[in-house]
Amino acid sequence: METVLKVENLSKIFPKVVANDNVSFDLKKGEIVAILGENGAGKSTLMNCLYGIYHPTKGDIYIKGEKVKLTKIEDAEALGIGMVHQHFMLVEDLTVAENIILGRKTGITPYLDLKKVEKAVKELSDRYNFGLNPKSKIKDLSVGTRQRVEILKMLYRNADILILDEATAVLTPQETVELFKTLKHFVDEGKSILMITHKLEEVMELADRVVVLIDGKMAGSVNRVDTNPRQLANMMVGRDVLMDFDIKPVVHDNLILQVKNLTVKNNHGLEKIKNLSFEIKQGEILGVAGVDGNGQAELAEALTGLMKIDKGEIVIGEKVFTHLKPKMIYEQGMSHIPQDRHERGLVLDMTVNENLALEGISHVPFSYNGIIDFKYIKSHGKAMIKDYNIKCYDGSCPTKELSGGNQQKVIVAREIDRKPNIIIAVQPTRGLDIGATEFVRNKLLEEKERGAAVLLISTELEEILMVSNRIAVIHEGEFMGVIDNKNVDILELGLMMTGMRGDKDEK
Amino acid sequence: MKNRENIIAPIFGLVVGILVSSLLLIMWGSSPLKAFEGLYIGSFGTLGAISNTLIKAIPLIIGGLAVIISYKSGIFNVGVEGQLFFGAMGGAVIATLPMFQDLPPFISIPLSIVVAMMFGAILGFIPGYLKAYRGINEVVVTMLLNYIIIFFLSQQVQPGGFLHEPGVTANQSAYIHEGMKLPLLFSGVLTKVHIGLIIAIVLVVIVWFVMSRSSIGFKMKAIGLNPKAAQYAGMNMNFIQTNVMIVSGAMAGLAGAIELLGYHYRLVENFSLGIGYNAIAVALLANLSPIGVVLSAIFFGALQAGSITMQIVADVPESFTKLVQGIVVFFVIAGAVLPKIINKKLTMNRLAKEALEANQLEEGQEDA
Structure with missing residues (x-):
C-alpha cells in the first residue's frame, strides 16, 4: 500500500531538552498508527514538527513520497495534514461554519460567503453522520460535538492525514465510541490517521501499528496483532528489570498527615479529586505516580490551601481541617515544593535572599514588628547558599539569573530548612540536570530520615520507585491502588496508570 | 551601576526630546533657544519661578507616591x-460650608485634610475591592470613576449644588474660611510655597521606608512581581491589595486637600485637571522610586510653571508649549523604559545561550 507519510531520523532539540531523538516511522494509506509514550516522551513535539509548528533540528519528512519542508501550519495543511488538538482551537461565540472558515477565504473576493460554507459544512456533516448544524454557536455545544467541529474543520480543508492529539482525553465513554466509529469510517475511505495517546486500551482497539517513544527516542514499532498491553506498557516504561533500591523501612507508627474522603472541584465544577483517602506516617514517603493531568496538581493545591476543598477533611497531626489557607500550612509546619517553580515557587525578579525569606518575612527572625531585619536575611541567605550549594555570586543576585537547578535549590532550601513535619513535593526534579535531581532526591530522603512525612507526586515512575516507601497510582482523581515499594511489578503499575485497578490494594 | 543607568537614561531622553521639539519650533518659525530659555526662566530663573515650580510639584509628588504603592502591589x-x-470635595465640605466656619484653623485644617483623605480612600476602596474579590479590572473601574467624579464636582459647584457659593452665578464653591490657607514656609519672595511641601517630603520618607524596610512593603512587592508565588507563600493578596488601594486613594485625597487649601482656595470646575494622570507619568519616570518621584515631580512642575514665560518669550501659542511638554515627557519616559527592555532582551539571550551550552555539555557526557 502507498506510504503517505514517512519520517526519517527526525530530531528536535530545545535548549535543555532533546525532545525527539532520531525518530523514524511511516504511515500508509488507510492505516491508523498510534504514537504511544509517557508524558514528556516527545509525542506532542513530534506531531508539532509534522504540523509545521516546530521545525525539526535534524531529519526529513516525506509526504506521499516527496521530501517536504514544513515551515508553517499552512504548508502542512496544503499537503493534506490536519491536526485535532487536545485543547480545541474554537471561538466560542462564533458558529460552527464561522469557526470552520476562520482565517480562510471563501473565494477570490475579500467578501465572506457564509452561505456557501454553511452548505458545504452541512454536506460534510451529513456524509459522516456528525449531525452538526452549521449555524449553532460553539458555546452551546457539548465537548464531544466540539471535537467533531474540529475534525470537520480538517475535512473541510481536505485533510487526508489526520493527527489526533489525545483525542479521547476530554470525551465521555459514549463519545469515545462515536469517535472511534468515525475514525474507522475515515480509514475505510482511504484517509490515514496518526493518534497520540498514552492509553493502552485505545491502541489495542484502534491502531494498526504502534510506535512507542521513550525520552524522545524510539523504543520500538510493532504491529498491533503482534503485541499485547503488557508488552506495550513495558516498552513505554522502558525497562523490564526490577530496580532494587535500599529504602529504609518506616520505623514510626504515628500518622502525621491523614486525608479523608477528599473531593476537589475545579473552576468548571468538574471533580478532579474524587473521595480520596490516604495517610502518611512519620518518616514515610508516599509516592503518587500517574500520568499528568489525573488530579495531581489539584491534590497538591488542595493540601496546601491553594484550592478549595469541596468535601472531606485533612488531619495534620491531631488537628482537623476542612479548609486550608497557605498561611495555615506554614503555621502547621507543612512545606510545599510546587510543580511550577516559576509560577508558584519563586518571585524571579527578587533576589535569592528575598526568595529565601518569602514565607518567613512576617515572622521573627526575618522581621521584628513589621520591620525587616536585613542583616539576618543576608546571613541566612549566605548560610543557605553554602548549605544547599546554590550557585550564584551572591545572595543579592536576582533569582531569574540562576539556572533551573539552582532555582529549584532555592525552593528546596527555603522549604526544607525550617524542618517541616510534612513535605508536599510535586515534580521536584522536573527539568533538572542529573546532579540537581540527585541532590533533591537525597534531600527528600534525608528529611524522611529526620522524621518528616513526605508526599511525593511525580509523573516519573523511576523517581517514585527510587525513594518511596509506598506507591499510590492516581487515575482521574482516584487511587487505583496503594502498594508497598517492595518487588514492585512495574507492568502492573503501568497498567494502573492507564486506569486499571490494582488487585492487591493493601489498605 | 544600575542607579547610574536610571539617571543617564532620562537625561538622554531629555536631550532627544529637546532636539525634536527644537525642530518643531524651527518649523514654526520660532527660536528654540529663546523658547527653552523662556522655559528655564519661568521655572528656575527667579525665586518666584522656583516657588511656582515647587507648588506645581507638590500634588505630583503625593499623587506619584499613590501611583507607586499601587503599581508595586x-x-x-x-x-x-x-x-x-x-478628596478636594471632601476637604471643601469642611473648608467652604458655612456650618464649619467657626472652627478654629488648628482644628479645621487637619479636619478638612482628614475628611479629604477619607473621601479619597472610599474612592480607592471601590476598585480595590472589586479587583481583589471580584476580579474586575481596576484600570477600567478607576478610569470610569474619574469621569464620574470630575462631572460630579462640576455639578456640585453649579447653582443648586451643595458646594456652590450662594448668591453667585459663577460655577464655583465659596472661598475657604478665614485662616484655613495652608501656612507658608517662607516669608518674602518665595511667598507661595506652603507647608504641603513638608507633608509631601514626609510622605516620601514614609513610603520609602515602608516599601524598602517593612515586611508589608516586601509583601506588596512580591504580590506585584508574582501574585501566584506570593499567595503560595501565604500572603493575603486580596486583603493587601484592597488596603493598598484605600491608602493610595487617601493619598490622592490628601493631594486634593492640599490643592484646595494651599493653591486654589476654592473649587471650580476642572480645578486641577490632569494632576492624577501626570502623577502616573511622574511615577513611571521616577522608575517607581519614592525618592526619584521628588525629582521627576519637580521636572513636571517646571514644565508647567515655565510654559507661560515660554509663550511670551518665544511667541508661540499655548498649545505649542503643551506640545513641547508632551514631546519632552514622551522621550524622557521612553528613555527611562528602553534600557530596561533592552536589558531584559539581553538577559533572555544570555540565558538561552547558557541553556544551550549546558545541554550540549550534558549530551557530551551521555556520549562519553
Missing part, C-alpha cells in the same frame, strides 16, 4: 485624578 491605580477631585 500589582494593582494599577489610574484613578488618582478622580480620588484627588473627590
Whole structure:
C-alpha cells in the first residue's frame, strides 16, 4: 500500500531538552498508527514538527513520497495534514461554519460567503453522520460535538492525514465510541490517521501499528496483532528489570498527615479529586505516580490551601481541617515544593535572599514588628547558599539569573530548612540536570530520615520507585491502588496508570 | 551601576526630546533657544519661578507616591485624578460650608485634610475591592470613576449644588474660611510655597521606608512581581491589595486637600485637571522610586510653571508649549523604559545561550 507519510531520523532539540531523538516511522494509506509514550516522551513535539509548528533540528519528512519542508501550519495543511488538538482551537461565540472558515477565504473576493460554507459544512456533516448544524454557536455545544467541529474543520480543508492529539482525553465513554466509529469510517475511505495517546486500551482497539517513544527516542514499532498491553506498557516504561533500591523501612507508627474522603472541584465544577483517602506516617514517603493531568496538581493545591476543598477533611497531626489557607500550612509546619517553580515557587525578579525569606518575612527572625531585619536575611541567605550549594555570586543576585537547578535549590532550601513535619513535593526534579535531581532526591530522603512525612507526586515512575516507601497510582482523581515499594511489578503499575485497578490494594 | 543607568537614561531622553521639539519650533518659525530659555526662566530663573515650580510639584509628588504603592502591589491605580477631585470635595465640605466656619484653623485644617483623605480612600476602596474579590479590572473601574467624579464636582459647584457659593452665578464653591490657607514656609519672595511641601517630603520618607524596610512593603512587592508565588507563600493578596488601594486613594485625597487649601482656595470646575494622570507619568519616570518621584515631580512642575514665560518669550501659542511638554515627557519616559527592555532582551539571550551550552555539555557526557 502507498506510504503517505514517512519520517526519517527526525530530531528536535530545545535548549535543555532533546525532545525527539532520531525518530523514524511511516504511515500508509488507510492505516491508523498510534504514537504511544509517557508524558514528556516527545509525542506532542513530534506531531508539532509534522504540523509545521516546530521545525525539526535534524531529519526529513516525506509526504506521499516527496521530501517536504514544513515551515508553517499552512504548508502542512496544503499537503493534506490536519491536526485535532487536545485543547480545541474554537471561538466560542462564533458558529460552527464561522469557526470552520476562520482565517480562510471563501473565494477570490475579500467578501465572506457564509452561505456557501454553511452548505458545504452541512454536506460534510451529513456524509459522516456528525449531525452538526452549521449555524449553532460553539458555546452551546457539548465537548464531544466540539471535537467533531474540529475534525470537520480538517475535512473541510481536505485533510487526508489526520493527527489526533489525545483525542479521547476530554470525551465521555459514549463519545469515545462515536469517535472511534468515525475514525474507522475515515480509514475505510482511504484517509490515514496518526493518534497520540498514552492509553493502552485505545491502541489495542484502534491502531494498526504502534510506535512507542521513550525520552524522545524510539523504543520500538510493532504491529498491533503482534503485541499485547503488557508488552506495550513495558516498552513505554522502558525497562523490564526490577530496580532494587535500599529504602529504609518506616520505623514510626504515628500518622502525621491523614486525608479523608477528599473531593476537589475545579473552576468548571468538574471533580478532579474524587473521595480520596490516604495517610502518611512519620518518616514515610508516599509516592503518587500517574500520568499528568489525573488530579495531581489539584491534590497538591488542595493540601496546601491553594484550592478549595469541596468535601472531606485533612488531619495534620491531631488537628482537623476542612479548609486550608497557605498561611495555615506554614503555621502547621507543612512545606510545599510546587510543580511550577516559576509560577508558584519563586518571585524571579527578587533576589535569592528575598526568595529565601518569602514565607518567613512576617515572622521573627526575618522581621521584628513589621520591620525587616536585613542583616539576618543576608546571613541566612549566605548560610543557605553554602548549605544547599546554590550557585550564584551572591545572595543579592536576582533569582531569574540562576539556572533551573539552582532555582529549584532555592525552593528546596527555603522549604526544607525550617524542618517541616510534612513535605508536599510535586515534580521536584522536573527539568533538572542529573546532579540537581540527585541532590533533591537525597534531600527528600534525608528529611524522611529526620522524621518528616513526605508526599511525593511525580509523573516519573523511576523517581517514585527510587525513594518511596509506598506507591499510590492516581487515575482521574482516584487511587487505583496503594502498594508497598517492595518487588514492585512495574507492568502492573503501568497498567494502573492507564486506569486499571490494582488487585492487591493493601489498605 | 544600575542607579547610574536610571539617571543617564532620562537625561538622554531629555536631550532627544529637546532636539525634536527644537525642530518643531524651527518649523514654526520660532527660536528654540529663546523658547527653552523662556522655559528655564519661568521655572528656575527667579525665586518666584522656583516657588511656582515647587507648588506645581507638590500634588505630583503625593499623587506619584499613590501611583507607586499601587503599581508595586500589582494593582494599577489610574484613578488618582478622580480620588484627588473627590478628596478636594471632601476637604471643601469642611473648608467652604458655612456650618464649619467657626472652627478654629488648628482644628479645621487637619479636619478638612482628614475628611479629604477619607473621601479619597472610599474612592480607592471601590476598585480595590472589586479587583481583589471580584476580579474586575481596576484600570477600567478607576478610569470610569474619574469621569464620574470630575462631572460630579462640576455639578456640585453649579447653582443648586451643595458646594456652590450662594448668591453667585459663577460655577464655583465659596472661598475657604478665614485662616484655613495652608501656612507658608517662607516669608518674602518665595511667598507661595506652603507647608504641603513638608507633608509631601514626609510622605516620601514614609513610603520609602515602608516599601524598602517593612515586611508589608516586601509583601506588596512580591504580590506585584508574582501574585501566584506570593499567595503560595501565604500572603493575603486580596486583603493587601484592597488596603493598598484605600491608602493610595487617601493619598490622592490628601493631594486634593492640599490643592484646595494651599493653591486654589476654592473649587471650580476642572480645578486641577490632569494632576492624577501626570502623577502616573511622574511615577513611571521616577522608575517607581519614592525618592526619584521628588525629582521627576519637580521636572513636571517646571514644565508647567515655565510654559507661560515660554509663550511670551518665544511667541508661540499655548498649545505649542503643551506640545513641547508632551514631546519632552514622551522621550524622557521612553528613555527611562528602553534600557530596561533592552536589558531584559539581553538577559533572555544570555540565558538561552547558557541553556544551550549546558545541554550540549550534558549530551557530551551521555556520549562519553
